[in-house]
Amino acid sequence: MDPSKSRDSAESTRVIQFPNDVLERILSLIDSHRDRSAVSLVSKAWYNAERWTRRHVFIGNCYAVSPQIVARRFPSIRSVMLKGKPRFSDFNLVPPNWGADVHAWLAVFADQYPLLEELRLKRMTVTDESLKFLARKFQNFKALSLLSCDGFSTDGLEAIATDCRHLTELDIQENGIDDISGNWLSCFPENFTSLEVLNFASLSSDVNFDALERLVSQCKSLKILKVNKNITLEQLQRLLVRAPQLTELGTGSFLQELTAHQYEELERAFIGCKNLHALSGLWEATTQYLPVLYPACTNLTFLNLSYAALQSEELAKLVAHCPHLQRLWVLDTVEDVGLEAVASSCPLLEELRVFPADPYDQDINRGVNESGFLAVSLGCRKLHYVLYFCRKMTNAAVARIVQNCPGFTHFRLCIMKPGQPDSQTNEPMDEGFGAVVKTCTNLRRLGVSGLLTDLTFEYIGQYAKNLETLSVAFAGGSDRGMQCILDGCPKLRKLEIRDSPFGNGALLSGLEKYESMRSLWMSACKVTLHGCQMLATQRPRLNVEVMKDEEMDDGQSYKVYVYRTVAGPRTDAPAFVHR
Amino acid sequence: MSTPLEHDYIGLKETSLMSRSSDKALPSSSSGGDEKKSSLNLRETELRLGLPGSQSPERKQALGVSLFGKDLESKSSVLGFALSPSKSSVSGAKRVFCDAIDGCPSKWVFSASNGKSEVDLAKGGPALLSPRSGKEGDNGVNTLQSCVSKPAMKEALGGVPQSPKPEQEERKNQGAGGSEHGSAPAAKAQVVGWPPIRSFRKNTTASTLAKNCDDAEGKCLYVKVSMDGAPYLRKVDLRTYGSYSELSTALEKMFSCFTIGHCDSHGPLGQESLSESRLADLLNGSEYVLTYEDKDGDWMLVGDVPWEMFTDSCRRLRIMKSSEAIGLAPRATEKCKSRD
Numbered sequence: 001m002d003p004s005k006s007r008d009s010a011e012s013t014r015v016i017q018f019p020n021d022v023l024e025r026i027l028s029l030i031d032s033h034r035d036r037s038a039v040s041l042v043s044k045a046w047y048n049a050e051r052w053t054r055r056h057v058f059i060g061n062c063y064a065v066s067p068q069i070v071a072r073r074f075p076s077i078r079s080v081m082l083k084g085k086p087r088f089s090d091f092n093l094v095p096p097n098w099g100a101d102v103h104a105w106l107a108v109f110a111d112q113y114p115l116l117e118e119l120r121l122k123r124m125t126v127t128d129e130s131l132k133f134l135a136r137k138f139q140n141f142k143a144l145s146l147l148s149c150d151g152f153s154t155d156g157l158e159a160i161a162t163d164c165r166h167l168t169e170l171d172i173q174e175n176g177i178d179d180i181s182g183n184w185l186s187c188f189p190e191n192f193t194s195l196e197v198l199n200f201a202s203l204s205s206d207v208n209f210d211a212l213e214r215l216v217s218q219c220k221s222l223k224i225l226k227v228n229k230n231i232t233l234e235q236l237q238r239l240l241v242r243a244p245q246l247t248e249l250g251t252g253s254f255l256q257e258l259t260a261h262q263y264e265e266l267e268r269a270f271i272g273c274k275n276l277h278a279l280s281g282l283w284e285a286t287t288q289y290l291p292v293l294y295p296a297c298t299n300l301t302f303l304n305l306s307y308a309a310l311q312s313e314e315l316a317k318l319v320a321h322c323p324h325l326q327r328l329w330v331l332d333t334v335e336d337v338g339l340e341a342v343a344s345s346c347p348l349l350e351e352l353r354v355f356p357a358d359p360y361d362q363d364i365n366r367g368v369n370e371s372g373f374l375a376v377s378l379g380c381r382k383l384h385y386v387l388y389f390c391r392k393m394t395n396a397a398v399a400r401i402v403q404n405c406p407g408f409t410h411f412r413l414c415i416m417k418p419g420q421p422d423s424q425t426n427e428p429m430d431e432g433f434g435a436v437v438k439t440c441t442n443l444r445r446l447g448v449s450g451l452l453t454d455l456t457f458e459y460i461g462q463y464a465k466n467l468e469t470l471s472v473a474f475a476g477g478s479d480r481g482m483q484c485i486l487d488g489c490p491k492l493r494k495l496e497i498r499d500s501p502f503g504n505g506a507l508l509s510g511l512e513k514y515e516s517m518r519s520l521w522m523s524a525c526k527v528t529l530h531g532c533q534m535l536a537t538q539r540p541r542l543n544v545e546v547m548k549d550e551e552m553d554d555g556q557s558y559k560v561y562v563y564r565t566v567a568g569p570r571t572d573a574p575a576f577v578h579r
Numbered sequence: 580m581s582t583p584l585e586h587d588y589i590g591l592k593e594t595s596l597m598s599r600s601s602d603k604a605l606p607s608s609s610s611g612g613d614e615k616k617s618s619l620n621l622r623e624t625e626l627r628l629g630l631p632g633s634q635s636p637e638r639k640q641a642l643g644v645s646l647f648g649k650d651l652e653s654k655s656s657v658l659g660f661a662l663s664p665s666k667s668s669v670s671g672a673k674r675v676f677c678d679a680i681d682g683c684p685s686k687w688v689f690s691a692s693n694g695k696s697e698v699d700l701a702k703g704g705p706a707l708l709s710p711r712s713g714k715e716g717d718n719g720v721n722t723l724q725s726c727v728s729k730p731a732m733k734e735a736l737g738g739v740p741q742s743p744k745p746e747q748e749e750r751k752n753q754g755a756g757g758s759e760h761g762s763a764p765a766a767k768a769q770v771v772g773w774p775p776i777r778s779f780r781k782n783t784t785a786s787t788l789a790k791n792c793d794d795a796e797g798k799c800l801y802v803k804v805s806m807d808g809a810p811y812l813r814k815v816d817l818r819t820y821g822s823y824s825e826l827s828t829a830l831e832k833m834f835s836c837f838t839i840g841h842c843d844s845h846g847p848l849g850q851e852s853l854s855e856s857r858l859a860d861l862l863n864g865s866e867y868v869l870t871y872e873d874k875d876g877d878w879m880l881v882g883d884v885p886w887e888m889f890t891d892s893c894r895r896l897r898i899m900k901s902s903e904a905i906g907l908a909p910r911a912t913e914k915c916k917s918r919d
Contacts, residue, residue, distance in 0.1 A: 091772030148777065174779040202779055307783055331784065357784055359774045389774060416774045473773065498772075 020049060028053040055079060060518055062100055062124065063543065066567040067108035079118035079143075080109070086521045086561055087471075088496055089123055090148055093523055093559065095547060097574050101125045101151075103133070104572070110137040118143040118169075125149065131156030135163035143169035143197070150176030154184050154205065161187035168221075169197035182207035182230075188215055195219040199226040201250045201281060206230045217242045226250025229283045233258060233266055240269035249273065251281035254289050254308065263292070270296040280304035287314050297321040304329045306355050316341030327351040332367035332389060339372030343379025351385035352376055359389070359416060364423070370397035377404035384442075385410040392423035393450065398432030408440040412447030418474035418499070421451040428452055434459035437467075447471040457481035461488025472497040482506035486513045496521040504531030507560070511535070514542050519563035524549060527560055535562065543569055545577050800890055806834050806867075806898035817890045823882055830869070834898060868901045 027049050030036055033056070040050040056079040059065060070077075084100025086093075102124045109116050116138050126149050134141065141164045146152075154177070160170065161184050182205035188195075195215065200207070209231070216222060216239050223246060225239065231252025240246070258266065266289075273296045285308040297303075300322045305315070306329040315338040319325065325346040330338070332354050342349065354368050361367075369390050374397050377383060383405045393415050402408060421427055429450035437443060437460050444466055448456060452475035460467065461484035468491050476482065482502040485495065486509050494517065503526030514520060514535075529546060536544040543565050549557035800817040813833050820826045869881040873892040881889070881896070 088772065088775075090777045091775050092778065093772045174777055176778070202783075306780070309784075355776065355780065355784070356774060359776055359781065389776075414774055418770065418773065471775075473775070499770075 018045075020045075023049040024053045028055075031056070033058045052076060056118075057081070059083065061563055061565075062102075062105070063567065063570050064518070064563060064565045067105045069566065071108055071112035075112070077113050078116060079120075080105075080113075080116065081120040081122075082124060083122045084124035084149075086496065086519065087123070087494075088498065088521055088523065093498065095574075095576060096150075098547075098577070099125070099570065099572050099574065101127070101130075101572065103127065103130045106130055106133055106137070114138065115140045117141060118145075120145040120147075121149050122147045123149065125151040126156070127151045128153055128156035128159070132159040135159040138164075140166060142166050142194075143171075145169065145171040145173075146175055147171075147173045148175060153178035154180045154182070154203070157184035158187045161185065162189070165189070166194055167192075168194050170195070171197055171199040172203060173199060174202050177203070179203050179205050181205050185215070186211040191218070193218045193220065196221045197224040198222065199224065199250065201226040201228050203228050204230070209235055213238060213242065220245075222246065224248040224278075226280060227252045229253050229281075232256050233289065234262060237262070237266045237269045240273060244272045245275060246273060247275050248278035248302075249276055249280070250304075251279075252283065254282045254285035256289075258289070263289075267292045267295070270294075274299075276300060278302035278304070280307075282308040284308070285310065285314075287311075290314055290318055293318065294321045298324070300325055302327040305334075306331055306353065309333045309357055310338070311335075312338035312341065316345070319345040322346060323348070325349055327385075329353040329355070331355050331357045333357045334368075335366075336368050336372030336375065339368060340375040340379075343375040347380060348382060349376070349380035350382050352380075352383065353385075353387040354389055355387075356389040356416060362391070362417065364391040367391055370394055370423075373397065373401055374404075377401040381405060382407070384408050387412040387414075387447075389414045389416055391416055392420065393429065393432070394422045394424045395427065395429060395432035395435070396422075396424070398429070399435035402436050402439040406439045407442060408436065409442050410445040411436050411440065411443060412445065412471070413449055414447060415450040418449075419451045420449075428455070430455040430459070434463075437463040441466065443467055445469040448475060449473060451475075453477045454481040454484070457484040461485050464489050466491055468492060469494045470496070472500055474499045476500045476502060479503055479506035479509070483509040486510040492516075493518045495519075497523070497525060499524040501526055503527055504534070507531050507535060511538060514539065514562055515564045517564065519561065521559075521561050523559040524557055525560075527558060529558060532558065532560055541565065545573070547576050800893075802871075802893055802895050804830065804833070804896040804898065807900045807903065809834065815896070817893060822886050823889075826881075827869070830896075830898065866901060868899045869896065870899050871896045 023046070027036075027039060027046075030039065036050055036054060040047045051073050052075065054074050055077060057070060057074055057077050058081045059070070060083050062082050062084045082102065082105065084102075085098060088094060089098070100123065102121060110133070114137070117140055119134065119141075120143075126146060131152055134144070136159075144160060144164075144167070152175075157170075157172070160167065182203070185200070185207040188211070192215065196219070198215075207228070207230070212227070212231075213235075216225065222243050225243060225246055226248070227236070227239070227250060229252055231239075233252075233254065233256040236251055240249075270292050276296045277299050279293070279296070279300055279302070282305060285305075290310075297318070298321070301324055303319075303322060303325055305318075309331050310318070310333060312335050315330065315334040319328070319342050322345065326348055328342060328346065328349060328351070330353070334354075339352075339354070342352075354372075356367055358366070367390060368388070370393050373386070373388055373390070373393075377400070381404065384407045386408070387410075390413075393413065398413070402411075415429070422429055422432070429448075430453055432450075433446075433448050433452070433456045436446070441463075443464055446460070446464065446467055446469070448471070454477045457476060457480075460470070464470075467489045470485060470489070470492065472495075479502055481500070482497070483506055485492065486506075492513070498521075502522065507522065507527050508531060510520070532544050532546045536542065541564060543561075543563055545561040547559040547561075549559050801814045802817055803812050804815055805812045815826070815829060815833070817826070820829065870878050871881050871889070871893045872895045873879055874894060878897070884892075
């Protein structure tokens with residue numbers, strides 16, 4: 001026998017017959033769910049090894065799959081992330097009671113994953129009953145994170161605090177919550193010590209400060225603490241001295257009449273926070289007290305000032321102390337001048353988000369405009385994520401910006417007045433966004449705005465080969481625009497469109513595409529019920545949900561939500577959702 | 580769905596609103612037959628609420644009428660109409676004057692009472708002046724300023740207030756948007772869900788701003804003081820005064836120079852040197868009325884509330900001609916002339 005041949009065949013069989021436990025051991029080190037999906041496609045053995053070793057499952061659309069299917073495939077899940085409603089529900093475009101109730105999932109999990117430890121929900125409906133159920137049924141439950149959810153009240157939080165003995169994380173962010181009282185915080189047991197993450201920044205009721213102070217003193221592993229507006233500076237100081245190990249801090253109100261002594265104490269408290277790398281809150285921060293932060297800013301990588309209406313000088317002084325800043329969120333009260341200061345002080349900046357302090361103010365001389373963005377692109381060459389709300393923009397500026405920073409992965413520009421042209425040339429913003437997609441080859445997420453013709457979409461379809469998410473509003477001229485996108489962007493996963501003139505032709509041009517995407521949303525466009533029905537008939541593996549657009553008087557407008565699913569049409573659709 | 584318009588993106592919404600507004604009666608623009616009116620571009624300035632057949636092309640793009648004045652351009656204020664009658668309280672007219680106006684069929688009313696200086700909206704009037712947003716009552720101010728800053732505009736009962744240039748109308752006006760149709764709040768009507776900001780953030784930032792606005796005037800309280808007919812405004816620090824009389828004296832000193840000029844136009848007064856008492860006469864007499872805008876954006880007469888309360892709530896001051904305030908223009912002018 002030829003030694004090399006036998007060695008080859010022996011080697012190849014050896015690879016295939018990897019002992020299962022070895023394979024599983026290796027695969028258990030893989031975290032990324034995309035990698036895991038790839039792994040599961042190799043062979044049946046690998047598929048099985050992967051499913052047995054998966055501990056965390058990410059479900060981007062709760063209706064794409066059913067809890068039973070998930071439980072059947074993955075027997076050992078400890079951590080679940082679920083996303084529910086379409087993103088435009090954040091902007092009130094989805095009627096209430098649309099669905100995405102987590103309870104059906106919890107019921108299955110209670111059965112199949114009694115040892116579930118983590119649950120992270122985004123845009124789901126969560127009732128108090130569900131929270132109580134969660135607290136009761138999962139003895140090992142550790143981490144709860146709710147972002148942009150609705151349907152529950154602080155009563156539900158009481159159940160969590162009371163019954164989850166091993167809770168390490170309670171993260172409540174920007175939800176449509178019924179804030180009855182702050183009593184939930186007092187429901188943590190007396191000797192509770194396990195908390196590592198506590199975020200109640202978006203709750204408005206007062207919590208019992210003594211209970212909070214005790215909690216913070218006892219939980220020595222507390223790393224992330226984000227309190228709400230009602231916590232005063234004085235109280236903050238007391239918390240900080242008990243938790244100098246914090247890595248992320250969200251302050252309460254940053255406005256209070258302090259005596260000189262109190263001011264000093266606060267300063268000292270911040271000096272003691274040597275591990276802070278993220279800072280937020282700062283509600284009502286004023287020039288007077290911002291300086292106490294300076295000593296704590298040296299290692300800051302994330303600064304969230306989006307609730308503090310700072311002026312340009314205040315921001316300039318603050319960021320001068322943050323040389324390592326990577327992510328910055330601000331309000332547009334800082335104006336272009338403030339952004340120029342950021343450009344010179346924070347060369348390592350990678351992400352910038354500028355929110356409008358007064359979105360309905362139409363004065364184009366307020367807020368930020370092209371010069372601020374341009375300045376940041378010049379000073380921060382590593383910039384790759386921008387969310388920018390402005391009142392005017394020019395194609396030339398956008399082109400220069402992406403020339404300075406060709407590495408953009410997320411480019412979300414919102415010119416706040418719908419359909420607004422280039423403020424200098426009065427032309428559409430086609431060339432600007434064209435420059436973005438031509439230059440930024442790594443672009444994964446794009447949000448367009450301003451006056452846009454089909455040409456923009458031609459550019460996007462032609463050049464944005466890595467684009468995964470596209471948001472369109474008040475743009476385009478004809479079906480052709482949307483068709484270009486559907487024909488052109490191979491990696492497109494999420495497409496959301498509102499108030500644009502795309503009709504059935506455009507909708508149906510995506511017949512081949514939708515099953516490779518997570519979802520499509522169209523509202524206030526020109527699609528009709530007939531078009532949707534055609535789509536639904538021809539693609540049975542898509543759920544095509546149609547809702548009458550109540551805001552449009554003509555009775556002909558629909559909101560369409562199309563998504564792929566292996567779970568079939570949903571059983572909990574409310575009356576206003578047709579299929 | 581109409582293609583994105585440069586000026587109006589409400590699209591279909593527009594037609595329904597337009598048809599609704601056409602049901603409203605146009606206030607009679609008799610204006611007491613004020614001859615000065617003809618010198619203005621009536622077409623542009625006339626308040627039209629959709630009198631059948633009177634709609635001009637540019638109106639199609641505007642869903643309501645915005646009121647502007649020249650000096651408001653920088654402010655870019657938008658005043659749309661709330662189309663719901665239930666919003667008669669929107670402008671927050673703190674004093675109701677409609678009883679002072681007899682049988683006026685129009686919906687636009689200027690107060691007839693002496694010393695009162697607000698635009699009142701007749702109860703139940705379907706067309707309302709809505710400030711741009713609840714928290715920033717500036718627009719209420721601006722409207723009044725626009726109404727009175729053109730000296731020639733003498734508003735009579737039921738007079739048509741000055742209205743803006745069409746391009747401003749187009750640029751800013753947005754009809755009642757989305758889910759707020761018919762019940763557009765004090766905030767100007769907006770498109771649902773635009774700009775795309777989460778509700779939590781929207782609500783929080785709004786209240787933060789409002790608070791900052793107030794807090795910013797914590798230690799010293801500089802407020803703008805405008806006087807009708809004066810070419811520029813002044814600023815005073817309310818904290819430096821302890822009472823109304825102190826404030827009044829200070830204002831007199833500040834604005835005496837202007838009244839000289841003004842009085843000139845009324846006849847042979849140039850020779851008279853203006854003393855404090857003269858201005859005081861002006862202020863205390865029927866020539867001028869001192870008013871202020873409070874936190875809610877309403878225009879109030881100075882002097883009603885305790886001084887402390889006044890300084891807490893005052894955002895700006897305005898020395899208004901009582902002719903504007905009274906709304907009986909010809910009579911007021913005559914009074915002036917006769918006095919002088």
